Amino acid sequence: MTAAPTGTRTHPPRVTAARDLAAAAVLVAVLAVLPWTEWGNLRLLFTTLIWTTCSIAWNLVGGYAGQVSFGFAVFYGIGAYTAAVLITEAHVNPYLAFAGAALAAAAASLLVGIPTFRLRGPYFAIATIGINEAVRVVMNNMEAVGAASGYRVNEMVGGQRAPFVMAEHYLSMVVIFAVALLVSILVARSRFGLALTAIRDDEDAAADIGINAFQHKLAAHALAAALVGAAGGAYARYAAFIDPGGVFNFNNSVSILLMPVIGGLATVWGPIIGGAVYGIVQEELVARFSQIHLGLYGTLLILAILFEPGGVVGLMRRVWRALTGRRVQGGPVPARGVKA
Amino acid sequence: MGVIDVLNLLVASLLLAGIYTTMSIGMTIIYGVMKIINLAHAGFMMLGAYFVYEVFNRLGVHPILGALLAFPVFFLLGMAVHWLLVRWLPVSDQPTLPSLLLLFGLWLVLQNVGYAAWGNLDRSIYTDMTLATVRLGPLTLSVVQLVVFTVAVISVVLLQFMLTRTWFGRAVRALTQNPFAGQLVGIDTARMSRLSFGLGIAFAGLAGALLASLYSFDPDFGRPFLLRSFVIIVLGGLESFTGVALGALILALVETFSVQFVPAGYQMAISFSLLVVALLVLPGGVASLIERRGRTT
Numbered sequence: 001m002t003a004a005p006t007g008t009r010t011h012p013p014r015v016t017a018a019r020d021l022a023a024a025a026v027l028v029a030v031l032a033v034l035p036w037t038e039w040g041n042l043r044l045l046f047t048t049l050i051w052t053t054c055s056i057a058w059n060l061v062g063g064y065a066g067q068v069s070f071g072f073a074v075f076y077g078i079g080a081y082t083a084a085v086l087i088t089e090a091h092v093n094p095y096l097a098f099a100g101a102a103l104a105a106a107a108a109s110l111l112v113g114i115p116t117f118r119l120r121g122p123y124f125a126i127a128t129i130g131i132n133e134a135v136r137v138v139m140n141n142m143e144a145v146g147a148a149s150g151y152r153v154n155e156m157v158g159g160q161r162a163p164f165v166m167a168e169h170y171l172s173m174v175v176i177f178a179v180a181l182l183v184s185i186l187v188a189r190s191r192f193g194l195a196l197t198a199i200r201d202d203e204d205a206a207a208d209i210g211i212n213a214f215q216h217k218l219a220a221h222a223l224a225a226a227l228v229g230a231a232g233g234a235y236a237r238y239a240a241f242i243d244p245g246g247v248f249n250f251n252n253s254v255s256i257l258l259m260p261v262i263g264g265l266a267t268v269w270g271p272i273i274g275g276a277v278y279g280i281v282q283e284e285l286v287a288r289f290s291q292i293h294l295g296l297y298g299t300l301l302i303l304a305i306l307f308e309p310g311g312v313v314g315l316m317r318r319v320w321r322a323l324t325g326r327r328v329q330g331g332p333v334p335a336r337g338v339k340a
Numbered sequence: 341m342g343v344i345d346v347l348n349l350l351v352a353s354l355l356l357a358g359i360y361t362t363m364s365i366g367m368t369i370i371y372g373v374m375k376i377i378n379l380a381h382a383g384f385m386m387l388g389a390y391f392v393y394e395v396f397n398r399l400g401v402h403p404i405l406g407a408l409l410a411f412p413v414f415f416l417l418g419m420a421v422h423w424l425l426v427r428w429l430p431v432s433d434q435p436t437l438p439s440l441l442l443l444f445g446l447w448l449v450l451q452n453v454g455y456a457a458w459g460n461l462d463r464s465i466y467t468d469m470t471l472a473t474v475r476l477g478p479l480t481l482s483v484v485q486l487v488v489f490t491v492a493v494i495s496v497v498l499l500q501f502m503l504t505r506t507w508f509g510r511a512v513r514a515l516t517q518n519p520f521a522g523q524l525v526g527i528d529t530a531r532m533s534r535l536s537f538g539l540g541i542a543f544a545g546l547a548g549a550l551l552a553s554l555y556s557f558d559p560d561f562g563r564p565f566l567l568r569s570f571v572i573i574v575l576g577g578l579e580s581f582t583g584v585a586l587g588a589l590i591l592a593l594v595e596t597f598s599v600q601f602v603p604a605g606y607q608m609a610i611s612f613s614l615l616v617v618a619l620l621v622l623p624g625g626v627a628s629l630i631e632r633r634g635r636t637t
Contacts, residue, residue: 068437115620122377122435126570127619130612133567137609250563254448261441294455298448305442306428 017189020268024185028178035167042170046238048279049173053231055259055275056180057224062257063266064193065220066200068121071112071128072228073252074135075105079229080236080247081145084153087237091156095172098233105229106222113221117214120203132253139244150243153236169238176234180227181272187220188268196220197266228256255282258297262304264313273312344478349600351479353592358489359550360588361496363565364572365581366543372516372579373536376426377435380443381544381569382562383450388414388548389557390454393463403465404487407549411495411542418541421446422534431529433519454559464556488550495546496585503581512536516579564608571615575622 031049034040054072062068079101086097116127140148155162187193198206199213206213236242255278263274285293308315363385370378391413392406401409425446429439472483503509511532514522523529548562571591576583591611598610 066437068440115616119619121437122440123619125440126377126574127616130567130570130615133564134609134612134616137606137612141603141605254444292452292456294448295452298445298450298452301445301448302425302442305438305445306425309438 017185020185020188021182023269024178024181028174028181031174031177032171035170042166044280044283046166046170046173047283048276049170049177050231050235051255051259051279051282052272052275053173053177053180054228054256055263055271055278056177056184057227057231058256059260059265059267059271060184060187060196060220060224061217063260063271064187064200065196065217066121067117067217067221068125068257069128069221070125070250070253070257071132071135072224072256073248073250074112074132075109075225075228076232076235076252076256077135077139077242077244077248078108079105079232080242081139081151082229083233084151084236084242085145088152088154094155094237097237098172098176098230101233101236102226102230105232106226108229109222109225110218113218117217117221128253129250132248132250136244136248136250139248146243148244150241150246153240153242155237155240164240169234173231173234176227176230179230181268183223183227184268184271187223192216192219200266255297258301260311262297262300262311264311265309267311267313270311270313277312348479349596350593351481353589353596355481355485355489356592356596357585357589358492358496359547359554360568360572360592361585362492362543362550363547364569364576364588365496365499365584366540366547367569368573368576368579368581368584369512369536369543370540371435371573372581373512374426374533375433375435376429376439376443378443378540378544379440379566380421380446380450381540382566383447383454384414384418384541384544385548385551385562385565386454386557386559387417387450388545389552389561390458390463391545392549392552393465393557396465396467403467403549403553404491407491407546407553410545410549414545415538415542417545418538419534421541422537426537427530427533451559454561458559460558460560462556462558465552467553470553484553488553491550492547495543499543500581508532508535567612567615571611571618574615574618577622 031045034045035042054076058069058072082104083094083097083101086092086100087094092100112128112131116124116131119127139145145151187196195206195211195216198209198211199216203213232247235247259274259278260271261274262277263272264270281296282293285296304311308318310317367378367381370376388407388410391410392403395401395406395409396403425442426439429442430436432439467484469484469487473480474483474486475481501509503513511522511527514525514527515529515532515536519529547565551557551561551565568591572584572587575587575590576585577587591614594614595607595611598607602610
């Protein structure tokens, strides 16, 4: 297939970056103030922020660089277990433990990426399915962290179990989300992001103009894994109990992939829209109609691929164009036949 | 481990390889002709299992006969799915991301259909055959495994016959080798994709239906088998029909013998690591290794 046509951009990159940063600052500020107001279900928002952070992270690798991974639950799980063990066994400060979780996940991403990024497109995707299942099976048998029966997270403060403060869990997640958002905006408007896009559109051509595709993919993967790992760590501390069937579940990998695809690949706001929709739908729908959520996501995915490969953001741009009769502005939208 | 044990394990691997071949060959057909990796394969296998379950429980049809019935039913189902969804995908000589995601979405929908229709309880099919065994000298063989193996081998042999002896089969092989040259000699690619997608799904349905006699199943039934199919077709070199049988045999041998040395819990991890290793070291599959040797000598 031919390379994706890029949308015409009437603003210089710096202006759009500034606009995105301003919007991001407003969003994060609103989120950070919520615990002191009457509104907002903090538990729902907390889970939604976890999903959204993973969605943003996946978009770096799957959206900009076009490397579809079915294995992000590996990093989520490794982050969760690292933070859990650091907090429970080594009594590390939880925030340092989150950083440790991010580092561990990034290291794991190198172990996964160094062999698999030799593969292209769908072969990479298939390999990640295998890795996800293999890691889950190994963790299911790892006695040191409780194997399949899971691991209990015990946070001690001054010899006592730390009290559960929802607002603190929530705010720590807001910080991780803000970092993810910042990374995403910087990548989108940087040389690094352009290089990733070039790799997605045509890896050989990218190599011809001097882009080391392997290194770029590894770097994007490590960045994404670190964000997902930190989110996993925050989840472990919040849930106080984790098990391989939960955090390493293949369905988590699937969800992490669905959100940015539905929201809009290779855009800053698409994964956030996708993540927000997913988080809220997951909490509200699964509680009531647990029978239909798989089918709902499957249908959304099919519809997105057949009718609007640009996701919600693509749809909004199309509606905007129809309303104003103007050509669309903004970043590149993946074309129908994005080369895998 | 005595000689008898080794012999028993070898026979067990062979029996397993038969059903593994049937299960993976549908993926190879679809990949070969359309260059689409059918992630929904698992969903159709699951539906095949429930199809047999339903005709057995409601109509009293014997599960093996039910599996044979599944073949034409899933052939039509496959063609319908192609007409409804798959034909809109951009044509490419490489697997594309949209095709991967579309079929993945379809898998989710099928899984949901499974949960909605049958719930998440494990089901199994129990007949007189299930626990019966025959003794063959020092070996003990399970009757149901033998029957499943026989059906699987017959289906693959018939497919091989069709691929080599009929116009349809020659067209499939032509498109697999070179789609553009195939079009030049007048092969209707749209019709061929529809038929081969139907055929691929028919094999998925048949394999699921046969596996239902061996294992219990739930709506998530196909996933470990989907991953095994990946291992097999990658080992087999993705496009080679004989490679699939080889790949199936290798995986069956590895799985059967690894149980002797590695805790059973890790068995799946070994299969999936084999997948990654195969993708990295043998991108052309085992068949290419043999071909290469054949060429140099």
